[in-house]
Amino acid sequence: MKKNRLFTPGPTMVPESVLLEMARPIEHHRTAGFRKMFEEAHGLLQYLFQTKAQCVTITGSGTAAAEAAIVGCCPTGHKALVINNGKFAERWEKVCETFNINHTTLPIEWGHGANAEVVTKALQADREIDTVICVQSETSTTALSDIEGIAKVTRERGAILIVDGITAVGAIPVKMDDWGVDVYITGSQKALMLPPGLGFAAVSDRAWERIDSATTPALYNDLKAYRKSLEGWDVPYTPAVTLIRGLLHVLRDIKLRGLESIWAETALLARATREAAKAMNLKTFAVDPTDSVTAVMVPEGVDEPALRKEMRERHGFHIAGGQGHLKGRIVRLSHMGYVDAFDTLGVIAAMELTLIRQGFKLEPGSGITAAQKVLAEANK
Numbered sequence: 594m595k596k597n598r599l600f601t602p603g604p605t606m607v608p609e610s611v612l613l614e615m616a617r618p619i620e621h622h623r624t625a626g627f628r629k630m631f632e633e634a635h636g637l638l639q640y641l642f643q644t645k646a647q648c649v650t651i652t653g654s655g656t657a658a659a660e661a662a663i664v665g666c667c668p669t670g671h672k673a674l675v676i677n678n679g680k681f682a683e684r685w686e687k688v689c690e691t692f693n694i695n696h697t698t699l700p701i702e703w704g705h706g707a708n709a710e711v712v713t714k715a716l717q718a719d720r721e722i723d724t725v726i727c728v729q730s731e732t733s734t735t736a737l738s739d740i741e742g743i744a745k746v747t748r749e750r751g752a753i754l755i756v757d758g759i760t761a762v763g764a765i766p767v768k769m770d771d772w773g774v775d776v777y778i779t780g781s782q783k784a785l786m787l788p789p790g791l792g793f794a795a796v797s798d799r800a801w802e803r804i805d806s807a808t809t810p811a812l813y814n815d816l817k818a819y820r821k822s823l824e825g826w827d828v829p830y831t832p833a834v835t836l837i838r839g840l841l842h843v844l845r846d847i848k849l850r851g852l853e854s855i856w857a858e859t860a861l862l863a864r865a866t867r868e869a870a871k872a873m874n875l876k877t878f879a880v881d882p883t884d885s886v887t888a889v890m891v892p893e894g895v896d897e898p899a900l901r902k903e904m905r906e907r908h909g910f911h912i913a914g915g916q917g918h919l920k921g922r923i924v925r926l927s928h929m930g931y932v933d934a935f936d937t938l939g940v941i942a943a944m945e946l947t948l949i950r951q952g953f954k955l956e957p958g959s960g961i962t963a964a965q966k967v968l969a970e971a972n973k
């Protein structure tokens with residue numbers, strides 16, 4: 594019997610134990626029981642983001658948390674720099690446009706990440722910039738930006754740094770306080786291996802100062818309202834209690850396994866996948882690849898929608914296509930959350946079979962052999 598496996602970079606697979614946990618009866622949120630659960634989850638979120646900062650949980654997707662942070666941190670009188678190297682960065686530019694936020698864009702070629710050098714140049718060119726918005730792991734292109742390096746630059750400048758860590762937090766190294774990031778964002782359906790529906794923003798004291806200085810209107814997405822409720826381990830509006838129950842379960846497990854070991858595991862799966870692609874004579878897209886998701890270029894003569902359809906319908910592997918001008922040119926495989934080496938060998942095997950059926954010249958087993966070598970090396 595065919596088994597379905599979700600390999601998209603969000604949503605991702607949810608562990609059975611989490612599904613069972615979330616099947617328990619609904620508990621009302623204005624209760625001591627909920628507050629206790631939320632307090633523990635908050636402490637674990639701080640571990641997840643590696644911070645002492647307050648972590649806001651919004652019922653909504655990651656975009657809700659990002660919008661709340663951008664609008665809150667960029668009131669009139671301030672100017673943002675949006676680093677744009679992909680589809681999600683474009684969304685943050687769109688938030689600025691929608692809310693009339695004074696901003697400028699630093700375009701970076703797709704597939705590349707941003708680093709301290711390019712951000713330094715952009716800040717030197719425009720003295721008004723006091724906020725920088727950057728995507729750490731740009732899921733659309735699978736490029737990684739050097740947040741540690743960029744944060745050094747924004748700190749020197751005294752600028753606020755907002756990082757979209759939606760496919761970074763819980764998958765690859767994120768050290769909010771060590772690096773000096775002001776706002777870190779993530780969502781539930783990527784590395785946190787939960788269903789979609791929760792957005793998170795970890796907000797530094799510096800960022801709160803900025804947010805407090807503003808009179809920008811916001812209601813549901815007003816971070817200040819969430820901070821006030823947090824004082825009593827509460828939330829301003831009815832939260833997705835089911836997801837918060839699942840969140841606590843997942844975060845306890847993450848703490849138990851340890852972030853370092855999770856980062857290492859994600860990196861190993863990414864390396865195995867990249868080596869498999871190379872051995873299959875396939876190119877990967879990103880110049881500065883992230884480890885949370887890999888983009889493999891679809892070879893000449895292979896029909897991309899048919900490749901994905903066959904992977905899903907014949908073999909049960911749901912992989913993602915490309916976005917924007919990468920539509921039809923790449924497929925993307927996730928390494929986040931509830932996925933292991935054997936799922937990963939499976940997706941590579943299914944890709945081999947599908948490519949061979951499509952007439953692509955390929956020695957069966959070449960990809961999995963290369964991946965297996967990486968795994969064997971790490972297993973010594």
Ligand SMILES: *Cc1c(COP(=O)(O)O)cnc(C)c1O
Nearest residue numbers: 603654655656681732759760780
């Ligand atoms: C998925 C994703 C988003 C969008 O998050 P939603 O939860 O769908 O709103 C934003 N940024 C990145 C990098 C993502 O991977």
